[in-house]
Amino acid sequence: MRRIAVINQKGGVGKTTSVVNLGAALARAGRRVLLLDLDPQSHLTLHLGCDPAAESGGTYEALTQSTPLSQLRKQVAKNLWVVSSHIDLAAAEVELVSVVGREVILRDLLETHQEHYDYVLMDCPPSLGVLTLNALAAANEVFIPLQPHYLALHGLSKLLETVSLVARRINSQLHVTGVIVCMHEPGTRLASEVLEDVGAFLQASVGGEQPWAGARIFSTPIRRNIKLAECPSHGMTIFDYAPKSNGADDYAALALEVRAMVEGG
Amino acid sequence: MRRIAVINQKGGVGKTTSVVNLGAALARAGRRVLLLDLDPQSHLTLHLGCDPAAESGGTYEALTQSTPLSQLRKQVAKNLWVVSSHIDLAAAEVELVSVVGREVILRDLLETHQEHYDYVLMDCPPSLGVLTLNALAAANEVFIPLQPHYLALHGLSKLLETVSLVARRINSQLHVTGVIVCMHEPGTRLASEVLEDVGAFLQASVGGEQPWAGARIFSTPIRRNIKLAECPSHGMTIFDYAPKSNGADDYAALALEVRAMVEGG
Ligand SMILES: Nc1ncnc2c1ncn2[C@@H]1O[C@H](COP(=O)(O)OP(=O)(O)OP(=O)(O)O)[C@@H](O)[C@H]1O
Ligand SMILES: Nc1ncnc2c1ncn2[C@@H]1O[C@H](COP(=O)(O)OP(=O)(O)OP(=O)(O)O)[C@@H](O)[C@H]1O
Ligand SMILES: [Mg+2]
Numbered sequence: 001m002r003r004i005a006v007i008n009q010k011g012g013v014g015k016t017t018s019v020v021n022l023g024a025a026l027a028r029a030g031r032r033v034l035l036l037d038l039d040p041q042s043h044l045t046l047h048l049g050c051d052p053a054a055e056s057g058g059t060y061e062a063l064t065q066s067t068p069l070s071q072l073r074k075q076v077a078k079n080l081w082v083v084s085s086h087i088d089l090a091a092a093e094v095e096l097v098s099v100v101g102r103e104v105i106l107r108d109l110l111e112t113h114q115e116h117y118d119y120v121l122m123d124c125p126p127s128l129g130v131l132t133l134n135a136l137a138a139a140n141e142v143f144i145p146l147q148p149h150y151l152a153l154h155g156l157s158k159l160l161e162t163v164s165l166v167a168r169r170i171n172s173q174l175h176v177t178g179v180i181v182c183m184h185e186p187g188t189r190l191a192s193e194v195l196e197d198v199g200a201f202l203q204a205s206v207g208g209e210q211p212w213a214g215a216r217i218f219s220t221p222i223r224r225n226i227k228l229a230e231c232p233s234h235g236m237t238i239f240d241y242a243p244k245s246n247g248a249d250d251y252a253a254l255a256l257e258v259r260a261m262v263e264g265g
Numbered sequence: 266m267r268r269i270a271v272i273n274q275k276g277g278v279g280k281t282t283s284v285v286n287l288g289a290a291l292a293r294a295g296r297r298v299l300l301l302d303l304d305p306q307s308h309l310t311l312h313l314g315c316d317p318a319a320e321s322g323g324t325y326e327a328l329t330q331s332t333p334l335s336q337l338r339k340q341v342a343k344n345l346w347v348v349s350s351h352i353d354l355a356a357a358e359v360e361l362v363s364v365v366g367r368e369v370i371l372r373d374l375l376e377t378h379q380e381h382y383d384y385v386l387m388d389c390p391p392s393l394g395v396l397t398l399n400a401l402a403a404a405n406e407v408f409i410p411l412q413p414h415y416l417a418l419h420g421l422s423k424l425l426e427t428v429s430l431v432a433r434r435i436n437s438q439l440h441v442t443g444v445i446v447c448m449h450e451p452g453t454r455l456a457s458e459v460l461e462d463v464g465a466f467l468q469a470s471v472g473g474e475q476p477w478a479g480a481r482i483f484s485t486p487i488r489r490n491i492k493l494a495e496c497p498s499h500g501m502t503i504f505d506y507a508p509k510s511n512g513a514d515d516y517a518a519l520a521l522e523v524r525a526m527v528e529g530g
């Protein structure tokens with residue numbers, strides 16, 4: 001089971017859009033996929049047409065009451081399940097401040113969840129607080145959506161510092177698999193300069209000890225495509241909303257690349 | 266002195282870009298402007314070419330030690346000062362959890378700051394936590410940068426709820442002046458649909474009691490323009506980096522509109 005934390009503390013870089021559409025592409029390829037919404041703003045939940053205020057509860061109940069995930073998950077498509085979130089989750093940051101083992105609550109729940117999934121993707125808020133820490137403690141891989149704009153590299157090193165800390169103190173299995181280039185504007189000098197810098201940074205880590213040694217930039221960038229911004233308003237993934245769009249092509253190609261890393265195809 | 270909190274809990278919608286370039290446009294028009302970086306990620310600080318780790322301190326020292334702003338501010342251009350931030354500020358959320366009056370620390374500092382400014386603009390992180398609450402308690406106006414994408418309206422009502430709470434319990438002077446349309450893609454159906462909805466929502470509040478009654482959408486949208494994404498890498502505002510670009514035109518026009526609201530010109 002590949003448990004993937006999708007993180008970037010920079011806002012609006014494509015985390016949610018990537019979790020939804022990469023998750024959907026993997027499900028359409030026949031893999032069993034569970035998506036977890038760890039953002040109190042519930043964008044993943046809303047994007048998939050679910051109700052944040054669902055009676056049955058979501059990630060808030062999971063983190064504060066250890067409610068089993070099997071009670072909280074909801075099927076949204078063939079092979080695709082989601083555990084939604086609600087604004088109450090914002091209170092979890094403060095409520096969990098002095099709870100012992102507050103970063104590993106989600107990991108314990110995933111370990112006891114009897115269902116077998118091929119992929120668990122965790123959508124995180126734009127911060128490095130306790131919600132993101134739970135995802136990092138529960139994950140074995142990290143994917144980093146990144147918009148090729150100036151401050152991307154600045155945020156990346158801070159992010160990797162946090163990953164290192166979690167890997168050292170809490171979760172020795174954690175490693176960064178790769179960076180997903182999102183909202184890419186091909187042919188612009190800014191994008192190519194930023195990606196050169198990110199590539200050089202990752203290259204310098206090869207053979208080292210850090211949890212991002214060997215991390216790559218996924219070779220499929222996700223191009224800027226208005227269809228990707230439109231499909232949340234219909235509660236759909238890009239494959240239902242605009243299956244012939246660049247957005248659909250790019251996320252399908254990314255899913256192939258992700259699967260090929262371990263499945264060989 | 267117009268004290269303006271620039272807020273939106275949605276990530277990456279143009280808060281920092283707007284504080285930098287609207288602030289710069291107002292300074293170039295001869296107004297005295299103070300910018301406050303309330304984001305632990307220090308993007309405002311970096312965008313203006315300042316060092317987040319400045320020896321002299323920043324908003325973290327202001328909030329946790331009540332260091333006077335006159336000791337913390339730094340001049341970055343004619344008529345333009347900034348109080349920078351540092352990653353330590355992330356700790357403030359937790360450090361201030363049980364401090365009495367934790368939301369009004371900044372307001373007290375602004376009130377004792379002897380300098381006269383025409384405008385104070387406060388750049389907030391993508392959250393509604395204690396840092397944003399401090400900005401709302403210290404402000405008399407709220408500007409809301411908004412990207413005309415689907416989830417904009419969903420976030421807006423949550424945001425206005427928070428503004429209401431602060432206005433009722435802490436700061437009766439607080440009112441929402443307007444929404445700044447950022448990263449606008451003219452001619453797209455998504456943008457026009459979202460803006461229609463936002464416009465209708467604000468229109469419905471006219472004549473009411475809420476702190477956003479009478480809020481408008483500023484008539485100058487800021488169009489998507491790669492120059493705006495490039496200038497942070499040079500530590501410059503758009504007016505120094507690309508004075509003839511659409512980005513410069515749009516922020517200059519927005520500044521005129523902002524000034525005309527009270528100065529009549
Ligand atoms: N490739 C793309 N082309 C066009 N629009 C996109 C693309 N990817 C995402 N968007 C849109 O950009 C906005 C930000 O994307 P998204 O919400 O996925 O980012 P995020 O990193 O999850 O943000 P947050 O930090 O607030 O959680 C959304 O309105 C989304 O619909
Ligand atoms: N009008 C525009 N055209 C093109 N790029 C833009 C525009 N406005 C902002 N950007 C770029 O988009 C990204 C997000 O903008 P910005 O950082 O100002 O948003 P923010 O709301 O402050 O984000 P955060 O929530 O992370 O604080 C930045 O890389 C910025 O340079
Ligand atoms: Mg998101």
Ligand SMILES: [Mg+2]
Nearest residue numbers: 280281304308
């Ligand atoms: Mg910002």
